[in-house]
Amino acid sequence: MSDKGKGIYEEVKSKVNKLKEEGGLEREYWDFWKLGCLIKTKVHDSRTIYYDTSREFVERYNEQLIAIREEVVENLDYYVERCINVMRKANNFKVYYAKTNEEAQNIFMDELGDNKVIYKSKSNEVKDIGITDILEKKNITIKETDLGDILVQLFDYKLPSWQIGPGAHFSIDDIVARIKEVHGVEPEPTPNSIVDYYRRTYRKELLNDVKVSLTSANAISAEEGTIVLGENEGNISLLTRATDKHIVVCGIQKIVPTILDAVLVAKIQSRINNVPFNYISLISGPSSTSDIRGINVLGMYGAKEVVVILVDDWRIKALKEDLIYKDYLKCIGCRSCNFVCTAARAFGNIFASKYGWGATAILTDYIHNGIEAITKDGLFFCTNCENCYHWCPVSINLGEILKSIKKEATKAGLCPPPLRDYQQKILKEKNPFK
Numbered sequence: 001m002s003d004k005g006k007g008i009y010e011e012v013k014s015k016v017n018k019l020k021e022e023g024g025l026e027r028e029y030w031d032f033w034k035l036g037c038l039i040k041t042k043v044h045d046s047r048t049i050y051y052d053t054s055r056e057f058v059e060r061y062n063e064q065l066i067a068i069r070e071e072v073v074e075n076l077d078y079y080v081e082r083c084i085n086v087m088r089k090a091n092n093f094k095v096y097y098a099k100t101n102e103e104a105q106n107i108f109m110d111e112l113g114d115n116k117v118i119y120k121s122k123s124n125e126v127k128d129i130g131i132t133d134i135l136e137k138k139n140i141t142i143k144e145t146d147l148g149d150i151l152v153q154l155f156d157y158k159l160p161s162w163q164i165g166p167g168a169h170f171s172i173d174d175i176v177a178r179i180k181e182v183h184g185v186e187p188e189p190t191p192n193s194i195v196d197y198y199r200r201t202y203r204k205e206l207l208n209d210v211k212v213s214l215t216s217a218n219a220i221s222a223e224e225g226t227i228v229l230g231e232n233e234g235n236i237s238l239l240t241r242a243t244d245k246h247i248v249v250c251g252i253q254k255i256v257p258t259i260l261d262a263v264l265v266a267k268i269q270s271r272i273n274n275v276p277f278n279y280i281s282l283i284s285g286p287s288s289t290s291d292i293r294g295i296n297v298l299g300m301y302g303a304k305e306v307v308v309i310l311v312d313d314w315r316i317k318a319l320k321e322d323l324i325y326k327d328y329l330k331c332i333g334c335r336s337c338n339f340v341c342t343a344a345r346a347f348g349n350i351f352a353s354k355y356g357w358g359a360t361a362i363l364t365d366y367i368h369n370g371i372e373a374i375t376k377d378g379l380f381f382c383t384n385c386e387n388c389y390h391w392c393p394v395s396i397n398l399g400e401i402l403k404s405i406k407k408e409a410t411k412a413g414l415c416p417p418p419l420r421d422y423q424q425k426i427l428k429e430k431n432p433f434k
């Protein structure tokens with residue numbers, strides 16, 4: 001094993017020890033999250049609410065969804081071109097095609113112009129594309145608008161957090177104390193009064209002050225050039241309407257053939273996570289009116305300008321070169337594979353990267369930062385149980401992909417010593433326990 005390998009192994013071991021510490025935020029979050037997994041996969045699966053369980057719903061549409069994703073991935077160039085044409089010519093979107101993440105970041109900074117504040121939401125993919133990093137580097141103030149992300153900012157919490165409920169581990173008393181410390185106001189220690197505090201204060205700001213807002217997209221339809229955004233809080237609806245400029249940054253794999261396909265993707269994302277999409281926005285252009293002598297003018301009450309940055313980076317290459325993570329292009333970004341992942345349940349936020357929790361986040365780190373990064377993120381925690389594969393609504397076998405990456409890591413001398421010992425015993429003694 002190389003010195004580098006030993007160093008990485010020690011680093012991962014110390015993260016495991018930290019996770020075991022009682023009273024630490026890592027531990028607290030992890031315990032909370034395990035409970036959340038049970039709730040997500042069991043309790044809410046109730047036929048008393050819908051006539052089917054969320055699993056039955058996903059299975060009913062499984063084949064249709066796989067067909068949609070395969071159609072797009074197999075004809076990605078065609079759908080990208082078609083989508084861009086419609087968005088530009090029919091929908092008055094300003095559309096960019098960025099070949100790399102770096103190009104996307106530069107385009108984004110040009111579009112941001114002199115603005116020093118950005119309001120954002122629905123932005124896991126924005127993080128993957130490096131927009132968050134560049135904003136931080138350039139000292140742009142990032143105003144999160146989803147309450148979970150607002151709490152993460154409030155506490156200045158830097159560890160990777162679960163994408164579906166990033167602030168779920170903060171106690172009510174701690175939230176109240178922190179609001180008092182930061183904002184000088186002390187709401188009642190109840191969820192209602194905390195929510196009411198943000199509604200009274202932050203909502204006004206969102207309605208009055210937003211020059212530029214940033215989101216990703218749940219899906220984009222090629223036929224209509226429509227951006228689909230699902231949410232439960234109403235922040236995305238406010239942001240995308242009450243802003244001068246709405247910038248959408250997302251990977252080209254988010255494109256689907258039609259608006260009905262896009263809504264199906266959003267519905268599956270909502271049902272599989274048991275998260276209600278109280279609002280689904282279908283955005284097909286900037287706000288406009290033709291009420292004055294039939295002349296079309298952009299920017300009535302909603303956004304004056306909608307800018308879409310579609311990003312390729314690794315995607316076309318993965319397809320053309322048949323890379324091991326090519327199947328990841330079919331991912332709809334529901335992030336629900338975490339609920340059933342044995343490694344995520346056992347190791348919580350140390351089977352994670354700066355892109356979030358779980359296998360998708362560590363795979364993203366591999367794609368951008370390589371083999372050492374993914375080994376540090378806990379690659380070898382994956383048990384290859386394939387729960388993710390059986391759960392995934394598009395049947396992506398993340399376990400199989402990680403197995404191939406483990407082989408690569410082993411060849412590079414990064415396999416953890418206990419596993420290497422087993423390997424030696426098997427090779428020499430034909431018995432791992434001798």
Ligand code: SF4
Pocket residue numbers: 330331332333334335336337338360391392393394395396398
């Ligand atoms: S791999 Fe599958 S389950 Fe995981 S986030 Fe993607 S679509 Fe969802």
Ligand code: SF4
Pocket residue numbers: 340341342343344359381382383384385386387388389398399400402
């Ligand atoms: S195969 Fe690996 S990534 Fe998939 S559920 Fe099992 S432990 Fe998690």
